[in-house]
Amino acid sequence: RIAEAHARIMWGFGVRPNDTVFIGSFFSLYWGSWGALLGTERLGATAFPFGAGVPGQSERGLEWMKEVRPTVFYGTPSYSLYLAEKARAMGIDPKKDFNFRILFFSGEPGAGVPSTRKRIEDTYGGICIDSGSTAEMAPWMTDGECAHRQGMHLWQDIVYAELVDRETHRKAPYGQEGVTVYTHLERNSQPMIRFWAGDIAYWTDDPCPCGRTYPRLPKGIYGRADDMFVIRGENVYPSAIENVIRGIEGLGDEFRIVITREKTMDEMIVQAERSPQADPEILPELKARLAGELKARGLRAVVELMEPGTLTRTEFKARRVIDRRRIHDDPADPN
Amino acid sequence: RIAEAHARIMWGFGVRPNDTVFIGSFFSLYWGSWGALLGTERLGATAFPFGAGVPGQSERGLEWMKEVRPTVFYGTPSYSLYLAEKARAMGIDPKKDFNFRILFFSGEPGAGVPSTRKRIEDTYGGICIDSGSTAEMAPWMTDGECAHRQGMHLWQDIVYAELVDRETHRKAPYGQEGVTVYTHLERNSQPMIRFWAGDIAYWTDDPCPCGRTYPRLPKGIYGRADDMFVIRGENVYPSAIENVIRGIEGLGDEFRIVITREKTMDEMIVQAERSPQADPEILPELKARLAGELKARGLRAVVELMEPGTLTRTEFKARRVIDRRRIHDDPADPN
Structure with a gap:
């Protein structure tokens, strides 16, 4: 079911079966990598689960990006910028020598921040897409932008998301800020009911050019209700x-x-x-x-x-x- | 098909659906990890794809082994001994505090060497199983021991293995040494026909107590026909x-x-x-x-x-x- 959900949402990013998805994040206890892999396989695209984190792996990954020319990148926003810097030091131009048309991210707020988004898009020449609720709520892509990048849609038929007032815990009306609270609608193991994820965002139900009627988080996730970082x-x-x-x-x-x-x-x-x-x-x-x-x-x-x-x-x-x-x-x- | 083949062979190791398999090797371009994961999932056992290689990951893995108590370990023989040493330095006894009943290996000859096998079995209190042909020949487990550990069986119905004379390239009779040459019987992509893997072993068709009639490599793989290491x-x-x-x-x-x-x-x-x-x-x-x-x-x-x-x-x-x-x-x- 996680694979199904992620495949649907990745289709919304613009990923298609003829894409090759480079997964540039750590394969271990980090849910991001596995979720991206499941979605890619279910969608019928080619997965390149390269991973990250081992000394020397970034340089090696850059060589492979040049060689295999994957069309989609997944990782954290800061890692994508780190890779671009390494690439330039190796004489590689991320825009000309690579072939990314979509870069999607989770794990950090960066991809929803306009200046960071612009920097990533200018660097790689592909579109930068923000996604990610929280690991506990996997399928974690149910907060996910579409190719129009107007803020993350909340895919309410898979995971029901609410924004609530930080003090009263009552649901915030559209147009207001609140704390994210999620409920699994499809999971058989460890389902969460009104899970207090503790992220701060504001939401709206303004129409999106893509036609999806889900509510959106136009500025992504931009804060925490506690001191977690x-x-x-x-x-x-x-x-x-x-x-x-x-x-x-x-x-x-x-x-x-x-x-x-x-x-x-x-x-x-x-x-x-x-x-x-x-x-x-x-x-x-x-x-x-x-x-x-x-x-x-x-x-x-x-x-x-x-x-x-x-x-x-x-x-x-x-x-x-x-x-x-x-x-x-x-x-x-x-x- | 790789998943099917690995599940069959892992069943031969003694792995069952109620096992939890800790995969302690690097998830990236290394085929070992992905092959172990596919086999585990197809067999219906629980996979714990922890990975390896990132600074600090070994210590963290040891904490999880103590906590989750997986019953099967996969990695390289030298990494299993490295982990045991780290564990002892952290005050953990790999035999008492962990729960491994099967440890299976590939990537290095160690698990087929009697002294190393004994050291691993004495350290963890589980059986040590050698496997692995070569990445190009995935499903790479088709050289794989059974729970009786009498040398790796050659699962000839999946990958057809031959030992050939190093000079004449003619098939060596049972009881003699030769260079490993493999042919895929089941693959649709990149099938290899008489692939010269270049490893040295000797083979026999003596009966094995498990009843399988495949030929075996009683001393595993113990050399190279070229200078690769x-x-x-x-x-x-x-x-x-x-x-x-x-x-x-x-x-x-x-x-x-x-x-x-x-x-x-x-x-x-x-x-x-x-x-x-x-x-x-x-x-x-x-x-x-x-x-x-x-x-x-x-x-x-x-x-x-x-x-x-x-x-x-x-x-x-x-x-x-x-x-x-x-x-x-x-x-x-x-x-």
Whole structure:
């Protein structure tokens, strides 16, 4: 059923059986890759499930894109821009040397942000399509744009989506902002009923040139009702990092999470302090332990340890996360 | 058809629909992972396609093995031993804390080598099964042991296998050694007819306790008719490395490929020389270029550059490859 749903929605992106879909995301616990693969196969298009994440894989993928000339790309928006940069460094022009006519994305809000969309379309010469509700709600493409790119349609016959008021939890009228809540209509295993996904969007039922009458999210998903953030397609809760730090004897209670975008890929820096009781000599050991425990939880982070009292104390959880990525406040972005 | 064939052969390993199969190998261009996934799904068992290769993924995989307790493992033999070592460092006992009753392998000869097999079985407490012809011949499991582990059966009704004399190319009688040659009987795309896979084995038609009447390779695959070697499941031709080195101006003609097994994972060291004409100052740049070009071809190697004349000159191609892994000359190995 997931394959059926994704094939229908990918048809809406403009994908056809004669397309070859390059899947440039990690095949493991990340639902994105598997969902794109299932949809591609059911649609009858050719899948090129290349994956991502292994050292050296990007360069190799670029060689294959030049060779095989796939027509559709799937991945995260930031990875597509990272690939383009690598390509140029290798003397490859992503527009001329590749053959992408559709690039569809999930895992990050970027593809729905006008400035990022424009950058991707200018870089590759294909259309940039935003999709993705949340992994728990797979088939996750049921928030998905059509080829007209007027915001993600909500495919209500597969997963019933509502936007609700953040406080009262009552349904928000069209034209207003709310928190995404989803209900599975087709799943036999782990069906979710009114699942609080916690993303913030506004919705409308204005007509779309494609003729579909589903409501739409014209600005995509642009915020969170809690402090979760998304880095390289993975959901991260600051509380999980907090638990790791507070579980290591010798580290102080205060911490910061700094998220930067070096060129095009996200980096997370975790800053923590030595506790006043701990011997300064064990600092390298503490650092290695913190990095190791984060890594074991799938959190790729640069760890910086500081002397006690270096970090400003804050009462507000959210202030511990400093997001320097500027996805939404790009000066070129009219929104 | 590949799924059908693999499901049949995996049933021969002892896999049943109530099993959960942990696929601990890289999902990209490596056929092993996809073949194991197709077979698992067709057999009706539960697939846990975890993958491998991304930094931090091994630790995370170990946590999941403890949590989900899959009953079947697929990967390369060396990766299974690497995982066991990581597990112990994390305070996990692979025998007690995991639940593997079958571990099946391909991509490397290890699982057919008695000492390695014993080590894997002692470590995990499950049976160790060798399989794998070659990627070109997918369904690649048609060389595959049964649960009795008396050497790989050749599933002749799916892929017709022959062992031939290395010089005359005539079929070797049972009981003798030869080079593997395969013919697809079931494929519609890219069928191979008498494909020279170039592996060396000996075969027999002695009865197997399982009752299957296929011929068998009692010692598995234990050599190559050419100078190709396998590292981390990837086929590497020294000539490909030679081409890279000789394509870089400033490098001399002589080179060495040293393969070591640090603890349990293979490492490849490529040694090359500066050409006498090249400025010694550009050595770091040459090194980076060589490493980069190898990486772009999917070859993960440590590069060592030397002064002109350091490496002994050799006329024999094979002497340029120094394999220190001792897969086949383990003193504990009776063969």
